[in-house]
Amino acid sequence: MSSIYKSGAFAQQCFSAHRETLFFRKIGPPAEVIMDCSSCEMEHRLSVLQFSSTLPQAIENAFEHLTNCITGHSSSLRVSAMDVVRDHVGARCTQCNRSFDLEIGAIETLR
Numbered sequence: 001m002s003s004i005y006k007s008g009a010f011a012q013q014c015f016s017a018h019r020e021t022l023f024f025r026k027i028g029p030p031a032e033v034i035m036d037c038s039s040c041e042m043e044h045r046l047s048v049l050q051f052s053s054t055l056p057q058a059i060e061n062a063f064e065h066l067t068n069c070i071t072g073h074s075s076s077l078r079v080s081a082m083d084v085v086r087d088h089v090g091a092r093c094t095q096c097n098r099s100f101d102l103e104i105g106a107i108e109t110l111r
Ligand SMILES: [Zn+2]
Pocket: 013, 014, 015, 018, 037, 038, 039, 040, 041, 042
């Protein structure tokens, strides 16, 4: 049986300890982003309030673009920032050369 923890602490810990094994796996309706950590075999579910992307230049459809990255080439997408106190997660796609900012409403961790 898996347990659910309604806290961002586990995601923060994964990012701090082994961000190289933390990947975006799924983006799904309407604004949920799922990350996997292969080091601790935990799944982090982010409820996202707002998607934005301003680098290298601002775009309107950050959600659609990030969806394409996650479904098309998720191995190029890295977690670049994680600050659960400020409800912020950053993502960087090396294939598109684009950075994303996610404003987080809630994080749940399943293990
Ligand atoms: Zn981990």
